[in-house]
Amino acid sequence: MNDSQLELSKPSLLGLAPSFGFGDRLGLATPGHIAACRKGNLQPIFAQQSVREMMRTNRTPQDVMSAAQRGIQEEGWTGAWGADADHLKSEEDVKNLANAGFTFFTIDPSAYVQNQADTLVGAELQGAVDDVVSAGVFSSLKELENLFLGRSHVLAGGDSIGFDSREQLYRAAVKYGKAIAHSEKMAKWIAAATQGRGAEIEVSVDETDSPTSPAEHLFIGLEFKRRSVKAVSLAPRFIGEFEKGIDYKGDLKAFEASLKQHVAIAKLCGPYKISVHSGSDKFSIYPIIGRVCGNLLHVKTAGTSYLEALRVIARTRAPLFLEIIEYSLGRFESDRATYHISAKLADLPKAGLLSTKEREVVFLDQDAGRQVLHVTFGSVLTQGKAANGCTFKDAILETLHAEAALHKDVLAHHLGRHITLLNAG
Numbered sequence: 001m002n003d004s005q006l007e008l009s010k011p012s013l014l015g016l017a018p019s020f021g022f023g024d025r026l027g028l029a030t031p032g033h034i035a036a037c038r039k040g041n042l043q044p045i046f047a048q049q050s051v052r053e054m055m056r057t058n059r060t061p062q063d064v065m066s067a068a069q070r071g072i073q074e075e076g077w078t079g080a081w082g083a084d085a086d087h088l089k090s091e092e093d094v095k096n097l098a099n100a101g102f103t104f105f106t107i108d109p110s111a112y113v114q115n116q117a118d119t120l121v122g123a124e125l126q127g128a129v130d131d132v133v134s135a136g137v138f139s140s141l142k143e144l145e146n147l148f149l150g151r152s153h154v155l156a157g158g159d160s161i162g163f164d165s166r167e168q169l170y171r172a173a174v175k176y177g178k179a180i181a182h183s184e185k186m187a188k189w190i191a192a193a194t195q196g197r198g199a200e201i202e203v204s205v206d207e208t209d210s211p212t213s214p215a216e217h218l219f220i221g222l223e224f225k226r227r228s229v230k231a232v233s234l235a236p237r238f239i240g241e242f243e244k245g246i247d248y249k250g251d252l253k254a255f256e257a258s259l260k261q262h263v264a265i266a267k268l269c270g271p272y273k274i275s276v277h278s279g280s281d282k283f284s285i286y287p288i289i290g291r292v293c294g295n296l297l298h299v300k301t302a303g304t305s306y307l308e309a310l311r312v313i314a315r316t317r318a319p320l321f322l323e324i325i326e327y328s329l330g331r332f333e334s335d336r337a338t339y340h341i342s343a344k345l346a347d348l349p350k351a352g353l354l355s356t357k358e359r360e361v362v363f364l365d366q367d368a369g370r371q372v373l374h375v376t377f378g379s380v381l382t383q384g385k386a387a388n389g390c391t392f393k394d395a396i397l398e399t400l401h402a403e404a405a406l407h408k409d410v411l412a413h414h415l416g417r418h419i420t421l422l423n424a425g
């Protein structure tokens with residue numbers, strides 16, 4: 001190890017302090033993230049990428065870590081920062097990310113969540129809960145019932161919550177039982193892979209089809225407690241729509257009421273933080289989130305920083321931006337598959353007929369355009385080529401190096417708005 005490597009700042013555990021995750025898919029955003037972070041008092045996570053996104057961008061865990069460390073060194077950030085190994089699904093994922101020095105491990109047991117539980121009744125529901133028991137999640141149906149049925153828990157604020165009906169309990173057990181057992185297993189892999197240095201765990205069920213009700217959250221939280229899975233944060237699937245790259249869609253009052261219950265349950269079962277995934281650009285709810293969560297808050301963002309990088313291209317290399325737009329439009333229908341978005345190509349005007357300024361507004365400030373660019377980043381960064389033969393990735397990186405001050409500025413402005421609104425709440 002040479003001297004400059006020795007000087008690199010290392011990520012650390014952030015504990016229960018309120019925090020904000022700045023995902024960076026290009027590896028040049030940390031200076032702008034630091035400038036945004038300085039606008040508030042949330043603990044930053046500067047290295048954060050999901051395994052899926054690393055595959056999509058051909059990056060290794062070490063690439064993600066080193067990029068953050070370079071930015072931290074450049075900007076002279078001396079505070080604590082975390083490194084989030086996001087959406088981990090396998091033991092191999094855990095080992096790879098632990099080896100690169102990550103400190104925060106986001107368990108994603110969504111493959112084991114059974115969303116269809118919400119509508120099961122009668123013999124089907126009975127069969128499904130019997131299956132959860134025979135998979136070893138509970139030693140018997142009796143154990144499940146003894147743990148939960150008819151036991152009510154008083155939350156901060158005075159509300160009581162619990163399972164009064166077998167049907168409601170069985171549905172929760174079917175929906176999340178196997179995911180809880182899998183999370184427990186993953187927590188052990190994480191402990192083994194980070195022996196001697198400690199790790200923080202988040203459990204995320206945000207990428208599932210149906211919202212996590214407060215009672216289901218209670219079920220998850222109490223089971224983690226009983227199984228000694230010590231999570232620092234939990235990401236429920238909230239009510240309303242958390243689409244990528246755009247504002248919240250849904251009833252703000254209903255969101256606030258359910259968030260209050262989630263936070264009260266997090267206090268009862270943990271305490272742990274409530275983690276808001278797909279957390280970028282949700283400007284209408286940040287004051288609510290900041291106010292209701294208080295210190296028990298984590299917000300995760302990623303793709304929004306890629307869009308700000310494209311804003312630099314839009315303002316300084318207009319022809320390149322148009323080429324990226326045309327390419328992304330062509331990729332959209334296949335790349336959108338794994339993302340939660342509602343944009344339709346029919347909603348967009350012909351990019352070539354717009355002025356440079358209009359193109360920035362339509363594709364970086366309006367919902368449909370943002371989502372088209374948001375979900376196609378992997379194709380753009382690994383396969384896309386400009387007409388002159390240069391890969392989009394090289395052209396984008398070259399521009400961001402040349403326009404580093406503008407890049408930092410647009411990130412500080414956009415993510416700074418997130419931080420300021422959260423703090424205001």
Ligand SMILES: [Zn+2]
Nearest residue numbers: 204206277278
């Ligand atoms: Zn997520």
